[in-house]
Amino acid sequence: MSTTMKIASWNVNSLRVRLPQVLDWLQRQQPDILALQETKLPDDQFPLEPLQEAGYTALFAGQKSYNGVALLSRSAASGATITDLPGMDDPQRRVLGAAFGELYVLNLYVPNGQAPDSDKFDYKLAWLNRLNSFLVEQLQHYPRLIVLGDFNIAPEERDVHDPKAWENSVLFSPPERAAFRALLDLGLTDTFRLFPQPQASYSWWDYRMNAFRRNIGLRIDHILASSALAPLCRNATIDKAPRALERPSDHAPVAAEFTL
DNA sequence: ATGGCGGCTGAGAGCCGA
Numbered sequence: 001m002s003t004t005m006k007i008a009s010w011n012v013n014s015l016r017v018r019l020p021q022v023l024d025w026l027q028r029q030q031p032d033i034l035a036l037q038e039t040k041l042p043d044d045q046f047p048l049e050p051l052q053e054a055g056y057t058a059l060f061a062g063q064k065s066y067n068g069v070a071l072l073s074r075s076a077a078s079g080a081t082i083t084d085l086p087g088m089d090d091p092q093r094r095v096l097g098a099a100f101g102e103l104y105v106l107n108l109y110v111p112n113g114q115a116p117d118s119d120k121f122d123y124k125l126a127w128l129n130r131l132n133s134f135l136v137e138q139l140q141h142y143p144r145l146i147v148l149g150d151f152n153i154a155p156e157e158r159d160v161h162d163p164k165a166w167e168n169s170v171l172f173s174p175p176e177r178a179a180f181r182a183l184l185d186l187g188l189t190d191t192f193r194l195f196p197q198p199q200a201s202y203s204w205w206d207y208r209m210n211a212f213r214r215n216i217g218l219r220i221d222h223i224l225a226s227s228a229l230a231p232l233c234r235n236a237t238i239d240k241a242p243r244a245l246e247r248p249s250d251h252a253p254v255a256a257e258f259t260l
Numbered sequence: 261a262t263g264g265c266g267g268c269t270g271a272g273a274g275c276c277g278a
Binding site: 064113169170206208214220247 | 261262263264265266267268269275276277278
């Protein structure tokens with residue numbers, strides 16, 4: 001007997017501001033798991049009750065003002081929760097992993113990197129290197145692994161509205177793209193590219209310059225599946241609708257369905 | 261496209277994101 005699991009990711013850019021949109025999206029889309037990034041809330045302010053009333057439980061690793069990740073799920077995680085990359089003593093809350101039965105879900109808010117000549121860029125690459133080492137181990141323990149979230153990397157030219165203009169910019173620079181490819185080389189698959197997709201599909205649009213209306217965007221939010229899971233993926237989508245709402249996040253939710 | 265938006269804090273204007 002097989003079951004379908006719908007797994008989604010959304011950088012909400014403040015869960016305090018976006019909670020009504022998240023509740024509405026959960027009701028409409030009925031994901032089994034929704035990974036959130038940039039909740040920007042300390043844990044004692046996490047809105048657990050309204051999410052529970054909507055039929056979801058939650059794990060969360062937050063901090064004041066910046067970063068913060070959460071995993072909303074219909075069924076509670078079965079354990080093995082982590083909130084840091086091993087060996088990384090980092091106060092920034094960017095990682096939340098948990099097992100859901102045979103499935104392991106790792107929710108990431110990868111550092112932005114600011115600019116290729118900045119210290120933050122070095123931190124981003126070091127972070128991705130740590131992540132890579134961790135995933136080598138994690139794939140051995142959990143063959144059914146999902147790695148999803150805001151990667152802050154557009155992997156390919158077709159993921160960027162104007163690749164020439166962006167070629168050496170943060171989010172699309174060669175070292176970042178190489179770090180992303182190195183994750184795929186571990187045996188992970190970008191589920192979005194398993195299926196035919198509309199031209200110029202993006203998951204983020206700048207708030208400025210009417211970027212969304214003009215579809216000036218980047219695809220930087222991803223759902224990666226291990227080699228055991230990728231063949232079970234049935235579809236992968238970006239839902240642009242919430243980006244068109246009043247007071248939107250600058251990111252759209254992304255989702256993938258698996259038949260397990 | 262990069263000043264141009266929108267979140268945060270703390271009560272101003274500045275930092276940060278992507």
